[in-house]
Amino acid sequence: MAPSLVDKGAVDARGVDQQPMEDLSELGRDMIAVRDSRDRAAFGRLFDHFAPRLKAMMLRGGLRDGTAEDVVQDVMLAVWHKAGQFDPHRADAAGWIYGIARNRRIDMARRRPLAQPDEMPDLESLEPDADQIIALQQEARHLAEALARLAPEQAEALRAAYFDDVPHSRISEMTGLPLGTVKSRIRLGLERLRHELKKIAP
Amino acid sequence: MTGIRHHIPDDTLDAYHTGTLPHAFGVVVAAHLSLCDQCRARQEAEDMIGGALLQQANGAALRADARERMMAALEAPPPKLPLRASGPFPSAVMHELGGRPPRWRMLGGGIRQQILTADREGSLRLLYIPPGKAVPEHGHRGQELTLVLQGSFSDSAGAFHRGDVEVAHDEIDHQPVAGPGEPCICLAATDAPLRFHALIPRLLQPIFRI
Numbered sequence: 001m002a003p004s005l006v007d008k009g010a011v012d013a014r015g016v017d018q019q020p021m022e023d024l025s026e027l028g029r030d031m032i033a034v035r036d037s038r039d040r041a042a043f044g045r046l047f048d049h050f051a052p053r054l055k056a057m058m059l060r061g062g063l064r065d066g067t068a069e070d071v072v073q074d075v076m077l078a079v080w081h082k083a084g085q086f087d088p089h090r091a092d093a094a095g096w097i098y099g100i101a102r103n104r105r106i107d108m109a110r111r112r113p114l115a116q117p118d119e120m121p122d123l124e125s126l127e128p129d130a131d132q133i134i135a136l137q138q139e140a141r142h143l144a145e146a147l148a149r150l151a152p153e154q155a156e157a158l159r160a161a162y163f164d165d166v167p168h169s170r171i172s173e174m175t176g177l178p179l180g181t182v183k184s185r186i187r188l189g190l191e192r193l194r195h196e197l198k199k200i201a202p
Numbered sequence: 203m204t205g206i207r208h209h210i211p212d213d214t215l216d217a218y219h220t221g222t223l224p225h226a227f228g229v230v231v232a233a234h235l236s237l238c239d240q241c242r243a244r245q246e247a248e249d250m251i252g253g254a255l256l257q258q259a260n261g262a263a264l265r266a267d268a269r270e271r272m273m274a275a276l277e278a279p280p281p282k283l284p285l286r287a288s289g290p291f292p293s294a295v296m297h298e299l300g301g302r303p304p305r306w307r308m309l310g311g312g313i314r315q316q317i318l319t320a321d322r323e324g325s326l327r328l329l330y331i332p333p334g335k336a337v338p339e340h341g342h343r344g345q346e347l348t349l350v351l352q353g354s355f356s357d358s359a360g361a362f363h364r365g366d367v368e369v370a371h372d373e374i375d376h377q378p379v380a381g382p383g384e385p386c387i388c389l390a391a392t393d394a395p396l397r398f399h400a401l402i403p404r405l406l407q408p409i410f411r412i
Contacts, residue, residue, distance in 0.1 A: 044269070052262055052263065056260060097256070098252035115297070116284065139250070143254045147258065
């Protein structure tokens, strides 16, 4: 791990790193600062932003308050330790942290932890590609805009599936809707998202 | 990795993402995701949607000491890193192997196997098939997922190379034959014992737990 503790001046001096980093959201820049400089202040800001949202996600998923609080601590600690895996070419900060939270919640419900894919190659060795990082940021923004435009029941179905981690069968029980309707609402929500994204970013 | 043509079926991938997939199949999915950029990108796209929903969520109030507790926890030593991929074996397979090379058992005809896990939910094994050799013909009860880790095999469903996954369901009889060149190494998960048609393999089944 030691070689990845590049001091910030050294990263900036390479120049090539600096340009794409400027195009990142504040959260993305904080993730990079945690990844490359083990920056505690940046981590504190990520905690302030994400911890309450993660707790809401865990509470909506049915955890008790104390358990939800513990899980949030676990997830954010994994963010700290796995920061070396954060790749702004492939994920924005929110998506990457969501993935960690999703895995953590899955493992809580399993007898054995879920088998995980290989970690990505050492990111310190990769040249940042500004175009790709900017494109990903834009995609994340478009996605948020498209989500805001969904019909309420479609947005709710997506939230139940992704955010609350409620199995489709359980959504069906809760809403009294047939399972097929629940599945088609999620599917319609996703299709509508795709359509909206095409409109915004042809 | 490019050129992968046979992917994990959607319902299996969904079950992996929601955590309901039995362990044996989960290892095959994780190994495929390690080799297949397309499926990996799909998972990342799903996480982007989850991330966007997370951003829009109203936060829940944390306990008063949450931040302090968090910052103190950063002092603890980092957890052990997962085992690294080695040779043809992705990290998830290395984990099942306990970080050691496979300890093959001979099945006859040059075919070798190692059972990695076997429980009521399913079994997972590595198979080693010399070039040009056939795996004994077998039908299935339940489902079988077979991922090629090295070399290739082909059967009535087509040719399968490193990263490709073959899905076999009930009542499908198939006879995979390893391609030329390197020996074929596969990772196979099943949710029920295999049925072999030839008499001897059937007798061996309880002994080899296949």
